[in-house]
Amino acid sequence: AQSVTQPDIHITVSEGASLELRCNYSYGATPYLFWYVQSPGQGLQLLLKYFSGDTLVQGIKGFEAEFKRSQSSFNLRKPSVHWSDAAEYFCAVGATNAGKSTFGDGTTLTVKP
Amino acid sequence: NAGVMQNPRHLVRRRGQEARLRCSPVKGHSHVYWYRQLPEEGLKFMVYLQKENIIDESGMPKERFSAEFPKEGPSILRIQQVVRGDSAAYFCASSVTENTEAFFGQGTRLTVV
Numbered sequence: 321a322q323s324v325t326q327p328d329i330h331i332t333v334s335e336g337a338s339l340e341l342r343c344n345y346s347y348g349a350t351p352y353l354f355w356y357v358q359s360p361g362q363g364l365q366l367l368l369k370y371f372s373g374d375t376l377v378q379g380i381k382g383f384e385a386e387f388k389r390s391q392s393s394f395n396l397r398k399p400s401v402h403w404s405d406a407a408e409y410f411c412a413v414g415a416t417n418a419g420k421s422t423f424g425d426g427t428t429l430t431v432k433p
Numbered sequence: 434n435a436g437v438m439q440n441p442r443h444l445v446r447r448r449g450q451e452a453r454l455r456c457s458p459v460k461g462h463s464h465v466y467w468y469r470q471l472p473e474e475g476l477k478f479m480v481y482l483q484k485e486n487i488i489d490e491s492g493m494p495k496e497r498f499s500a501e502f503p504k505e506g507p508s509i510l511r512i513q514q515v516v517r518g519d520s521a522a523y524f525c526a527s528s529v530t531e532n533t534e535a536f537f538g539q540g541t542r543l544t545v546v
Contacts, residue, residue, distance in 0.1 A: 354534065363524060363539040364476075371532075410475055419466045419528040419535035420489060423475035 322347040322413045326424035333401050334432045341396040341427050343411030352414035353394040354421060355385055359407045367409075370394065371418070381405070406431045435460065437527050437538035438507075445544045446515045454510040454541045458527030465508045466535055467500055470522040482508060515545045 323346040333339055345351060352371055356364040368379025375387040385396045394411060408428050412421040438457040446452050458465050463484050468476040481489040482502035493500070497515075502508040512519055522542045526535035 352534075356537075361542075364537040366534060366536065369534050412476075417481065417489075417531045418533055419464055419526060419531060420478055420481050421476075421535075422478070423468075425475045 322351060322415050322422050324411055324413050324422050324424040326409075326411055326427050328427045329425070330428045330430070332430040332432060335403050336400050339396075339398045339401045339405070339429070341409050341411075341429070343394045343396065343424060345392050345394065345411075345413045347392075347413060347415060349415075350389065352418040352421070353385075353387060354412040354414070355379065355383070355394075355396045356410045356412060357381075357407045358410065358426075364410065367396070401429075401431055403431045403433065405429060437525055437536055439523075439525050439538035439541050441541060442539060443542050443544070445546060447546055448516060449514050452512040452515050452519070452543055454512075454523050454525075454543070455507045456510070456525030456527075456538060457507040458525075459536055462527035462529055462536075464528045464531055464535070465502050466526045466528075467508075467510050468524045468526065470524060470540070472521070476524060479510075512543075515543075517545050519543060520545045 325344045354369045355367040358364050367383045370387045408426045410426045411424045414421045465482045467479040470476045478492040480493050480500045497513045499511045522540045524540045526537045528535040
């Protein structure tokens with residue numbers, strides 16, 4: 321079975337600074353990979369996904385992520401963080417079914433003014 | 434286009450009562466997934482359904498929980514004889530096929546008192 325690790329429970333960055341959220345997964349083949357964002361009391365919004373092809377994927381809100389097979393990682397990046405990016409971020413992995421995913425425990429992002 | 438619609442958004446039940454959570458998938462989506470999010474945790478897969486069929490219920494508790502996705506109408510997650518530990522946010526997601534990303538609803542927040 322696949323598993324997902326988000327090593328950072330909480331990250332604080334200053335507005336305008338760059339951001340990288342880490343995600344490592346365990347799965348024997350190339351999985352479906354996702355990053356979601358969740359604001360308090362809200363549902364999950366898909367930021368970006370990787371199914372195959374180019375390992376650098378662009379998402380919404382200026383986010384991007386890079387799939388590195390050798391490191392079993394799918395880290396999320398943004399060059400300049402905005403205060404509205406404060407939220408919880410989840411990395412998810414799907415094996416044979418893109419909708420049936422294993423989620424990490426999430427990383428809470430705080431943005432300092 | 435309407436996204437995944439879940440209702441109610443908030444549900445309060447006394448211990449021992451039944452909870453019924455409804456999910457209307459995106460129009461044209463025939464694959465539905467239910468997830469549970471306990472406080473301060475990530476999402477955990479519960480069940481995957483297609484119209485009139487349960488495909489994968491490996492994440493469902495063995496007792497008191499059931500799910501259906503009838504030919505007509507929304508998908509229903511039913512929890513009988515609720516206990517305090519059932520208090521959580523329950524999310525529904527839908528997809529066109531099992532190889533396409535799933536879109537999440539806003540969730541139903543169940544509180545058992």
